[in-house]
Amino acid sequence: MSFRNYTLLFIIAAFILITVGIAAAQETPIPTPLMPTSTPQPVELACDPAELTRQQTELAAQLNALKLGTADEAGVTLDTLFKVGEAYQELALSCGYIPADAASRTVGNDINRILNTLDTVYGDPINGQLLYNGDLGCAGCHEAEVPLGPPTEGTYTRTDEERLQDPALAEYTVQHYLVESIIDPAAYIVPDFNNVMVSNFGERLTLQELADLVAYLESQDS
Numbered sequence: 661m662s663f664r665n666y667t668l669l670f671i672i673a674a675f676i677l678i679t680v681g682i683a684a685a686q687e688t689p690i691p692t693p694l695m696p697t698s699t700p701q702p703v704e705l706a707c708d709p710a711e712l713t714r715q716q717t718e719l720a721a722q723l724n725a726l727k728l729g730t731a732d733e734a735g736v737t738l739d740t741l742f743k744v745g746e747a748y749q750e751l752a753l754s755c756g757y758i759p760a761d762a763a764s765r766t767v768g769n770d771i772n773r774i775l776n777t778l779d780t781v782y783g784d785p786i787n788g789q790l791l792y793n794g795d796l797g798c799a800g801c802h803e804a805e806v807p808l809g810p811p812t813e814g815t816y817t818r819t820d821e822e823r824l825q826d827p828a829l830a831e832y833t834v835q836h837y838l839v840e841s842i843i844d845p846a847a848y849i850v851p852d853f854n855n856v857m858v859s860n861f862g863e864r865l866t867l868q869e870l871a872d873l874v875a876y877l878e879s880q881d882s
């Protein structure tokens with residue numbers, strides 16, 4: 661064969677190899693992750709131990725029955741599965757579970773749950789003061805020249821000697837009052853003030869930050 665023929669042969673061979681390569685690449689199955697087609701539904705959520713055991717058994721059975729699904733179904737199913745997981749986390753938390761990373765999680769809006777976990781962290785009044793005077797804007801309302809909220813100074817004493825005398829707050833401790841004032845300010849409106857305090861601190865504060873703020877306000881005992 662002449663040099664030209666060799667070249668032609670080489671080109672043909674290369675062409676075949678490339679074509680086969682592309683075809684092979686297209687046929688290579690992309691590994692499909694295990695996609696559940698049915699989603700475990702949280703049954704009525706309750707903290708009662710017998711009910712929890714029943715839920716656990718039911719959930720295990722549902723997880724066992726999960727099958728491979730198509731990609732379309734999978735997105736929705738995985739999304740639901742994820743939310744179900746979150747619902748069970750919520751359940752565990754409201755049943756009194758305190759996760760190892762509780763201090764760094766946002767506290768949420770469940771006052772009882774917060775009060776149950778607050779004493780698991782040490783509240784640092786110095787850091788509380790920094791937070792209070794910082795971006796959260798507490799000082800902006802409580803220490804402005806024309807303050808929108810009651811003064812910071814004396815918060816502990818005022819709570820103890822005035823607020824808790826209100827029959828509406830008969831069962832409250834100072835800590836309970838301060839936590840509720842920060843997380844759910846509309847629950848009790850201080851007389852002569854308006855309901856204008858920011859109400860989303862539950863989504864913004866970690867347990868540690870809340871403990872620090874409460875410790876700072878508890879130090880205001882003049």
Ligand code: HEC
Nearest residue numbers: 796797798801808809810841845848849850853854857858
């Ligand atoms: C937009 C203004 C505003 C901001 C920001 C604000 N507050 Fe208030 N706060 C108020 C007002 C107004 C009241 C009184 C009305 C009420 O009871 O909700 C109040 C009440 C309180 C009380 C009860 C005081 C008492 O004398 O009984 C506490 C405690 C408190 N705030 C803490 C905080 C903390 C901590 C922050 C920051 C994390 C904060 N506030 C941010 C306006 C604000």
